[in-house]
Amino acid sequence: MSDYPAELYAPLHTGTPGDVDFYQRVCAGAGSVLELGCGHGRVLFELLTAVHPSPEDQQALVGLDCHDGLLALARERHAALPPEQAALVSLVAGDMRSFSLGRRFDRVIIPHSSLFCLLSDEDVLACLACVRRHLRPGGMLVLDAYCAAAFHNECEPEDLSDDELVLVGRVTTEDGRDFSVLERSVWRREEQFILSTYVYRQGPEDSGIEACIPQRYLLMHQLESLLNSAGFVVHAASGGFAGEATDDEAEQLVVSAVIGGGTAENASV
Ligand SMILES: C[S@@+](CC[C@H](N)C(=O)[O-])C[C@H]1O[C@@H](n2cnc3c(N)ncnc32)[C@H](O)[C@@H]1O
Known part of the structure; x- marks a missing residue:
């Protein structure tokens, strides 16, 4: 990250x-x-x-x-x-x-x-x-x-779409910019690896700023x-x-x- x-x-x-x-x-x-x-x-x-x-x-x-x-x-x-x-x-x-x-x-x-x-x-x-x-x-x-136990044990990677963006919040930066934040995740169950990508958009036409957190649970x-x-x-x-x-x-x-x-x-x- x-x-x-x-x-x-x-x-x-x-x-x-x-x-x-x-x-x-x-x-x-x-x-x-x-x-x-x-x-x-x-x-x-x-x-x-x-x-x-x-x-x-x-x-x-x-x-x-x-x-x-x-x-x-x-x-x-x-x-x-x-x-x-x-x-x-x-x-x-x-x-x-x-x-x-x-x-x-x-x-x-x-x-x-x-x-x-x-x-x-x-x-x-x-x-x-x-x-x-x-x-x-x-x-x-x-x-x-x-705790990842519930989704690790019960979900299949195909249950999650790699490109589905979900709204996870709205933030205002210190310098006063407002963003909607959307998240999509890639999950590789065998490796217990998740790549969470956050897309920060200032408006509907904005392609946004992307930032990732790779993690292994x-x-x-x-x-x-x-x-x-x-x-x-x-x-x-x-x-x-x-x-x-x-x-x-x-x-x-x-x-x-x-x-x-x-x-x-x-x-x-
Ligand atoms: C999920 S954030 C948690 C930040 C903070 N502890 C909190 O509770 O808000 C993970 C933090 O670990 C840091 N981090 C990740 N890998 C690291 C590493 N190998 N050595 C030092 N810091 C690391 C990241 O830069 C980030 O600040």
């Missing part, structure tokens, strides 16, 4: 209801939090009041992303913070599959299906290995993603298996931010994990 213009991405992809409250709860009292795939900081900046940094945690909140445009938006928000809050935040350009920040965190979070931006098991395992190296003893990885048992392979054990799993069941009807995969043999300290999930 590196070509997705940030000013079009941010007003459309506004998260899942309840996710910010959930991450505030998960990070309450933590000394330090690393968010992987922080984008424009939608979740990260909401954690400013949740963390309780110790004197050695100078920058308690670190956000890492590989999208220059989204990071630039995050930097604008960072620059607008009062100095005492700005001092708590650091934004890093990097790849969640290969990063080395030289410090450890109480929480590593991967909100809003960012893990599904990694398109192979190898990439997910590389990311989890990095997470492991960046967690403090007693620390916890927490992530959420959409994981089912709960696959996610758990990859976590185990990377040396994590699942601490808690639910099908939503309010502790819903993890059955095929679930809308989300909400998972927290600790390094094998460890227990999460001060964790409210």
Whole structure:
């Protein structure tokens, strides 16, 4: 999704209801939090009041992303913070599959299906290995993603037309442009791959601006298996931010994990 213009991405992809409250709860009292795939900081900046940094945690909140445009938006928000809050935040350009920040965190979070931006098991395992190296003893990885079980199990790719455009929203950009946003998706079930294309149109005659998000979804048992392979054990799993069941009807995969043999300290999930 590196070509997705940030000013079009941010007003459309506004998260899942309840996710910010959930991450505030998960990070309450933590000394330090690393968010992987922080984008424009939608979740990260909401954690400013949740963390309780110790004197050695100078920058308690670190956000890492590989999208220059989204990071630039995050930097604008960072620059607008009062100095005492700005001092708590650091934004890093990097790849969640290969990063080395030289410090450890109480929480590593991967909100809003960012893990599904990694398109192979190898990439997910590389990311989890990095997470492991960046967690403090007693620390916890927490992530959420959409649950694909229902359509993966019940639909056939031919049920979805590759070229059918569906209206998914209307957005106004910061500079005042109004767009209708339509989406079409290509789904390759065997690969669990979805290419979502968003078409932003300013009027009926407008051919529009297209932006894509390639993604590979994981089912709960696959996610758990990859976590185990990377040396994590699942601490808690639910099908939503309010502790819903993890059955095929679930809308989300909400998972927290600790390094094998460890227990999460001060964790409210
Ligand atoms: C679905 S968005 C979620 C953004 C943000 N966490 C939120 O909740 O609004 C996925 C984010 O992951 C980032 N991303 C995708 N692949 C990445 C990678 N390999 N390394 C770092 N960031 C990545 C994208 O640039 C994007 O900002």
